[in-house]
Amino acid sequence: MTYKLVESSDGPAIQCLRCGLVSYHPKDVEHRYCGRCHIFHEEIAMRSRREAGTLLAAAITCLRPDLTCEEAQRLRAAAVEFIRAYSA
Numbered sequence: 001m002t003y004k005l006v007e008s009s010d011g012p013a014i015q016c017l018r019c020g021l022v023s024y025h026p027k028d029v030e031h032r033y034c035g036r037c038h039i040f041h042e043e044i045a046m047r048s049r050r051e052a053g054t055l056l057a058a059a060i061t062c063l064r065p066d067l068t069c070e071e072a073q074r075l076r077a078a079a080v081e082f083i084r085a086y087s088a
């Protein structure tokens, strides 16, 4: 998580945990956007989940050299499927 939603007396706000910027702009809150970092937080979260999936798939292949190609492929596909469901 790279952001935090804040409830303030001025209404809902979003705080960026990377740079600390707090924005009260409704669009920033709605789109989970940081105007200083110029990033959409959800995009980062999704990208890191996708990267985790790639690493997981690679780890399966490395840790189980005894797997046949077919077994490794099936496990990799399961990992990718899991990450896709998780990222949706």
Ligand SMILES: [Zn+2]
Binding pocket: 016, 017, 018, 019, 020, 021, 034, 035, 036, 037, 038
């Ligand atoms: Zn920021």
